[in-house]
Amino acid sequence: xxxxxxxxxxxxxxxxxxxxxxxxxxxxxxxxxxxxxxxxxxxxxxxxxxxxxxxxxxxxxxxxxxxxxxxxxxxxxxxxxxxxxxxxxxxxxx
Numbered sequence: 001x002x003x004x005x006x007x008x009x010x011x012x013x014x015x016x017x018x019x020x021x022x023x024x025x026x027x028x029x030x031x032x033x034x035x036x037x038x039x040x041x042x043x044x045x046x047x048x049x050x051x052x053x054x055x056x057x058x059x060x061x062x063x064x065x066x067x068x069x070x071x072x073x074x075x076x077x078x079x080x081x082x083x084x085x086x087x088x089x090x091x092x093x094x
Contacts, residue, residue, distance in 0.1 A: 021063045028054045028064075035076055044080045051076060 002008050031051045038044045052073050059069035 025063055028058055041083045044083050048080050
């Protein structure tokens with residue numbers, strides 16, 4: 001256990017920030033999973049801006065690296081675009 005007052009405070013701050021970051025990171029990961037598991041184009045298009053915004057906020061407060069956030073956003077956008085092609089092809093077959 002730390003004896004110095006500032007070290008004790010730093011431990012308290014770190015614990016508080018860790019819990020805060022874990023909550024927002026977990027919430028964002030759940031939103032990403034929901035978007036990736038979506039097969040409906042309309043739902044995916046509605047969900048994409050919300051997830052992108054969450055990733056940008058996490059990058060802004062240094063929970064995620066900005067490049068990782070950009071890579072995730074890019075991959076999700078590709079996923080949503082593929083959904084549109086798949087749904088158009090499915091309707092064309094019908």
